[in-house]
Amino acid sequence: MDTAAFLRHIEESFARIFSDGLCLMEYLPEDKWLALKQAGLLLPFLDEQHGGRKADQFEIQEVLRIAGHYGVPVTLRTGIEGALVLQPLQEFGNPAQIAQGLDLIFNGEGGGLAVTEPETSGAAIAREMQSFYEYRDANTVYVNAAKYWQGNSQSDFLLVAAKERKNGKLSKVINLLLVPKQYIRYEALKSEGLRAVRYAVNRIDAEMPAAQVMKLSESDTAGLRAFQNIFIRSRLQLVGMTHGIMEYIVENAEKFVRRDIKFVEYERREILRRYAVSKILYGFTCKHVSPDAPVAHQLMEANIIKTLATEFTYDAAQMLQKLLGAKGFERGHPASNIAIDFRPFTIFEGPNDMLYAEIYDQFTRATAAEKEAGVKLDKSQTLLMRLQSDNRFGTVSLPERALPDDIAAFLSRHTLGGACPLEKVFIGKVVAKLFAFVQAEADDAAAFLLKSIRKDILDCAYC
Template identity: 85%
Template sequence: MAHSASATQPRDMDTAAFLQHIEAAFARIFSDGLNLMEYLPEDKWLALKEAGLLLPFLDERHGGRKASQFEIQEVLRIAGHYGVPVTLRTGIEGALVLQPLQEFGNDAQIAQGLDWIFNGEGGGLAVTEPETSGAAIAREMQSYYEYTAEDTVYVRAAKYWQGNSQSDFLLVAAKERKNGKLSKTINLLLVPKQYITYEALRSEGLRAVRYAVNRIDTEMPASAVMKLSDSDAAGLRAFQNIFIRSRLQLVGMTHGIMEYIVANTEKFSRSDIKFVEYERSEIARRYQVSQVLYDFTCRHVSPEAPVAHQLMEANIIKTLATEYTYEAAQMLQKLLGAKGFERGHPASNIAIDFRPFTIFEGPNDMLYAEIYDQFTRATAAEKEAGVKLDKNQTLLARLQSDIRFSAVALPERTLPQDVADFLAQHTLGCTCALKKVFAGKIIARLFVYVQAQSDEAARFVLKGIRKDILDCAYCG
């Protein structure tokens, strides 16, 4: 089932021609400029989709391109050259709407969703809630649906901070209620906008992406329900996998924004002042780390393969990619001086627009602690092989036995003695809750260090690791 004749024209191009076509489409569609302080015009966004922007996210059987993680990352990267909101909207509709719609929807739901996406204003994913915004969504979520007849459900939901909040539809995360009790598992509902009210949020940044509080309190056809699995446990894992895949792919967005930062640094800052040149080199080093993470996703993630086993890697990418890109954005704003705060300047809005990336889908500090926990527990493959981790094992021994590191490590990336000594002094079971944050940072940066092809990038990451070691000692 193809969505429209015009959008399927680039589906048979080879990769190089397709990406060149997308770059040309962006240049043409935004040739008269782009105001990132206002909502992205729907006619321009639809024109980008008609040019094939989202085809890498779309299965071949629905009119998309042959599955390629590289192409997914590349369209996100190219979109990043036009600002944070442009690549964010690409990621929302591609990774958080199109991919779950195709994975969990039935034929009728997919047909309707694709029509809205490719011939209308598209859709968004509604998950977080006003009262529990950053809480554990599986436990705290109160949105629900309840069957009132065989073909009718009553839906009551309040959702918060979802992009595309006023589009043609939302994929709404909710629990089924039976006999007055909420189930533990989460399903999705394909909800047309006529059932949804919205209260626009006045955000500090990302004004070009419409955020709102969305509410649903009505009966609707039961055909809206999109069950993720018949099993509660499997359904929750399937729901979590949406965000694991999203985090793995996030580096396409951040890498494009990083390139946007580098380009604006070269365009708007002088290079004949030593401290300015130092700051420019600091941005370049962060870009090199971004390249390592980008290459990892292109090589080790597949849009057709499960990603549940890559939770640690997904959290590493989310934290480091957003941390380094935000730092680079702040440096650029500083180098711009007063221009860095001038409304409408091409680079003035990058830092404020990007800051939420370090918070959304889990604040980075919380995710660093989770990275530590994921590193110190046996992986699914190790459990299947009967491997049990001894809590008295050192972090160094764990690093040496963890295939997630050894599979990507370069032979020349041996650990410096001081880092090895730190890892040898700590066991899997002896780190307090506060130290987990800093230990998680060390593990995340080691993941980059072992696969960094550039010596400069490796030295830069080691500098961060040594600071994290000091912080870990200081907080004790």
């Protein structure tokens, strides 16, 4: 099947499998989910050598987008199994682990990725992680892990992130373990939203075959980088989910929102402006990411896509809910649950505030390519000079998107080394939105982004 025929087939499969409706206030029915997977929903995430589709980022983005039209939990589950389980499993698993995982995904309930812990900060997880495994002998490891908020808890397995413990000491290196459900004790979590996805506190305190350990790399520093790369790729791809949900929001606004009040019309247009920005971000991933190419050099871009796509989609979801009036407060109304179900997108895969601060750091430091070329960034350089020399902006900028004087003046007032941790968050927002602005083909998206940047500049001065 070519791409167009494959995507048509996925759309038809959704329509057929959910033809008698879908209740998002209870767990997704596993038989229907399995039918979707067997119809090919996850094939774009699967390597060709394992029976998947030819590597094509557009297909990955499209299956996530199409799933978004059936609600937040449906696309989220596609993303969890595709980006957080299938892709790392194939990248880091040995043939036996891959065979075990694929069987559980395509013939069973699949799995989830377990990183976050109840007692440590998710934002600082690489440093603070306490879960560990320890070799008892060459064939056996003891695993001690407490993890929480795993999407797809209670399914067939979890890929559990843990540090190796040797002689009673935790190493810095993080690896994954493919842990089948018989080793996991779970306590289901009651969530405010996303009722259709299973979440739990997952505890493991057991010996298991050492063959379940999945080494991310043979060298320690490369291992940490490989761990980070899982999230770079999944943040870049996440815009497939958010863009699908944006379209679902726009459709619901058309269906449910009244049109005879000027202010409501204005708010509807504001939703559409956020949708226009979402298109820019979606286009970036389709054009500049590939499932079979490394993403390590795209950390800043990944953080920008993740923060902006989730911030603007969440805004749009809240606006829609408000415009529905009392209907927006009805439990289970198709358009009332989007905002509550969507809220954690601004938290997981890195809380947005933290990522904005990181965007600042990534923007003000030399990239790997610059370091290789011997470029050193002088800390007294202004942010404007940096913007003009940064190739990540240069390669995507459209000639018509010149910077207005007031924003250029703001960037000239700040130097690379000058921001305090609080300012970093607001300047990170400015940088992220500029990255979208320079690529904006549509004038209303560009105008909206400039307005939003000016608000961030005010916040920066205020803090």
